[in-house]
Amino acid sequence: MAHILREHAEHLYAQELEELRKSDSGKRPANWTMTPQSVVTYLLGGRLPNGFEVSPKYIGNRRLMEIAVATLTTDRALLLYGLPGTAKSWVSEHLAAAISGDSTLIVQGTAGTGEEAIRYGWNYARLLAEGPSEKALVETPVVRAMKDGKIARIEELTRIGADVQDTLITILSEKALPIPELNTEVQATRGFNIIATANNRDKGVNDLSSALKRRFNTVILPVPASMEEEIDIVQRRVESFEKVMELPAEKPALEEIRRIVTIFRELRAGLTLDGKSKLKVPSGTLSTAEAISVMNSGLAMAAYFGDGRLTAADLAAGVVGAVVKDPVQDKVVWQEYLETVVKTREDWKDIYRACRDLGI
Incomplete structure (x- = not known):
């Protein structure tokens, strides 16, 4: 894939991920590709028992990465918070790559992001021709992550309007997404979780509601200490x-x-x-x-x-x-x-x- 300008982490570091999986003998959470301990090793780097050297992806406080990984084993989502340029997106991508083997289930938050980017949308040609149906439904990365038991990523959560942000509350608390038009719902498979990033410096950000904050465990990524x-x-x-x-x-x-x-x-x-x-x-x-x-x-x-x-x-x-x-x-x-x-x-x-x- 030499023609790809920027490969996804799971492809760029495929050998490291494979070596970690081969040397991994501990208990893995449901639908995780490796144990939490191995995810931390992937992030921080280290030498495996077979002598293979894993390169560090994050250079900083080990405890922060342990807290982030431990959060994702629970029913709480993870919010990576801090100044712009403190590797929030970088860490988010590598966490998803190590845990799910897929870092591409991502929603990019902007001022124009609507509910359909998080919940679901419709193929309007099918909708007009056939009416509401599963075939007319357009799944979002969040819905695909729920069905497959993977990690979904939401970048710049605080750039999304507060009313759209709150569409996450049901997903995070009930682990389900109602689809009233079809009188059904999408239930999350074990392994599903969300990593969101947000910064506290740029203009145009929206505060999270207290209800949404309670659904996240926040890890603040600092500027490099030394x-x-x-x-x-x-x-x-x-x-x-x-x-x-x-x-x-x-x-x-x-x-x-x-x-x-x-x-x-x-x-x-x-x-x-x-x-x-x-x-x-x-x-x-x-x-x-x-x-x-x-x-x-x-x-x-x-x-x-x-x-x-x-x-x-x-x-x-x-x-x-x-x-x-x-x-x-x-x-x-x-x-x-x-x-x-x-x-x-x-x-x-x-x-x-x-x-x-x-x-x-």
Whole structure:
């Protein structure tokens, strides 16, 4: 499947999933492809008894992943909550891939998402020709997950209107979906559950009703705790990007990743790493995901408009674009940081000049 731009986790990591299943001798919940312990190993990485090495998909607090996996063995759904770019969708996809072997049963939440995206819809040609019938019914990913005993994913739950969100209450509490037009219902098979993601920063989000909140167990995914942890995440994801995109560029030096992560962490915290200088904070989140994007953009620049070696000039536009989201407020924040912090660091002269030359 070399022509696929981004393979689903269950295909990309098929060998790891198979090795985990082969070495898995514990008790599996109904319709799970492996034990909860093996799901956590798949997420966090580790060495199997046969010597096979499982790569980490999530770098962070192990207990959070154990809580997330344990939640999905119960009758409560899982809500992954936190700032944008804290790997909520990434973790959701890998949980579904490991548990159900299928991460594709997904509903993308937007302001325009209607009830029919979660409950069911109708093939109107059949409906007009034949009237309400099972053949005229259009099943949603949630309904397919209920029937097959799999994990359904709902991305950006809080972007969906509150009245549509609440269509989940019956599904989560009764484990059934009434279809009054057919005088029947869909009952969930064991193994069914829902993983939803939501962030607490973007504009245009809708609070969950208290009734819906009670149906979810919430796990808050934090930003990486340490500099080294964030560098490790960025490095692994960038190497994965290089491999998939087959860029004719050298692997980025660890020092370049360190500089980008340093910029992001300092501006995010409003404080230099040494704790000596307070900084203004930009309006954006400056997440780890954005740091990965900056590195990937820089690699593309180096590969196609340079000599293949990543330089400060290749990274500058990406850094400025990530920081300056508001052309007035963030421009002031960035220029102050550039002149008072970046300029004073002896080994950062190249990135200072490259960013200054952009004239932003």
